[in-house]
Amino acid sequence: MLENSNPLVLDVNDVRKSFAGKQAVRGVSFQVRSGEIVGFLGPNGAGKTTTLRMALGLIAPDSGTVKLFGQAPGPSAFGRVGFLPEERGLYAKISARDGIAHIACLNGMKRKDALKRADDMLERYGLGDVARKKIKTLSKGMAQKVQLIAAIAHDPEFLILDEPFSGLDPVNQKLLEDMVREIAGRGRTIVFSTHVMEHAERLCDKIVLLSQGQKIFDGDLKQALSYAPRRLEIETPDPKAEAVFTPLAQQITRNGDTYNIVLKPDKEAQHVLAESMKATLSLIRFEPEKPSLHEAFVTLVANGDKS
Secondary structure, three states: OOOOOOOEEEEEEEEEEEEOOEEEEEEEEEEEEOOOEEEEEOOOOOOHHHHHHHHOOOOOOOEEEEEEOOEOOOHHHOOOEEEEOOOOOOOOOOEHHHHHHHHHHHOOOOHHHHHHHHHHHHHHOOOHHHOOOEHHHOOHHHHHHHHHHHHHOOOOOEEEEEOOOOOOOHHHHHHHHHHHHHHHHOOOEEEEEEOOHHHHHHHOOEEEEEEOOEEEEEEEHHHHHOOOOOEEEEEOOOOOHHHHHHHHEEEEEEEOOEEEEEEOOOOOHHHHHHHHHHOOOOOOEEEEOOOOHHHHHHHHHHHHHHO
């Protein structure tokens, strides 16, 4: 993997945080560079939200340091960051355009400009017809998109989204993913937390994985997927097939002439194919399965919890 030489946007170094004597974050370090989409992943309760709030300066770490655009989080980052909190917070009794404009004003825009930006962005993202509807009358998916627009209306360089897909149906999850891609396509830096691996697999350049308050993985998507079990589905009527596959397999499930194989960690699909050719097996079908981030996640969390 080529080293990313883009400027550092966020540098989190050995941060720790406890609440009522219980450690929520235990020595977490990671970096985010300009232009990256970073998935901040982990099970519920892993410490993701607490870490992101420390990164923004909303709460102070008990120890460790955070640098946002090269400085401690504070007034120097004003207007440069957009934040979508896990707890949605737009005023329910105001219109969508007013809610967006309000957040934009808090981030330094003049109200006239903020209202125009709100109208323009609602149109851009297909919500022009709800601009003057009260937020409380919108569906959850629409309200979520309005809140994301509010987080980006002032055109921040860096966007932090805490569980942005939570509670949305698949159609609205897809629409929100498209919005994230469009924002990233304009060169913005994005960190989003989630416990649903499919979103990260489709969107991310880089993965940071937490479990029980500790970082257990930090790398690109290809590196993360290398931890997923390698699976094969092979169809062959040859009676000696199982004897050929067994030395290479961690697990074999057979259904008639079809073998579902989980490879040993040091084995690859080509090893199975080579041994099959050597044994002159009659192969009807030989299909390596694409590794999934979900399975990599399960393996990494299991290994991390043992350490």
